[in-house]
Amino acid sequence: TEIKIELTLDAHLPTSYIKEEKLRMQIYRRLADAKTVNEVNEIEEELLDRFGKFTKPVEILLKVSKLRVLARKVGVSEIVQQARSIRISPLDLPDSRIIRINRNYPGTQVRATVRSILVPAPTTALVNGQVLKNEEIIDWVTNLINDLFEDELKG
Structure with missing residues (x-):
């Protein structure tokens, strides 16, 4: 794939x-x-x-x-930056995981119908910060995926 x-x-x-x-x-x-x-x-x-x-x-x-x-x-096939968010798809997440995502990544939009989530991208500052790039964004997204799929990755 x-x-x-x-x-x-x-x-x-x-x-x-x-x-x-x-x-x-x-x-x-x-x-x-x-x-x-x-x-x-x-x-x-x-x-x-x-x-x-x-x-x-x-x-x-x-x-x-x-x-x-x-x-x-x-099973994720897309990790795409859209303006100030990161879209990850496809995802089928149980409610418990959605609750955890919303707690750990405030402002995340779960779009169940299109099996994706839109997570606010990390920035250099809370106000008017630039979206992280290069190794900082890669490390952040890697941690996000590890966090999202913690249970599956334990096995």
Whole structure:
């Protein structure tokens, strides 16, 4: 299943890190196809061994790949930033989970008919803050997914 992740990110393999385009494309494909965090970790190790220390965009790309694995594991196919919210779908949540989400993420809109939730995106400040980006948004969304699917991920 294709997992759509659209967040404000600078996640890529720069030509300054991997010069050969064919090789960059292979790594992108392997990261997109990874089914487990261990597979992503193996690619991470390989990149470190072959190309040295990561630049920020590479680090963020690896976090996106781990988020994609997590999303696939819990059946989420879309994590999309819409203005100042993050939409996650598809979701079928029990009432107890909806109560917990509303408590932990005030302002969340649960849209049962379209099987999605709209969670207010975290910002740099309470008033007039910018929506987080790069590793901050990836870490926040990863924590959100872990929180949403805590019970399923225990198994």
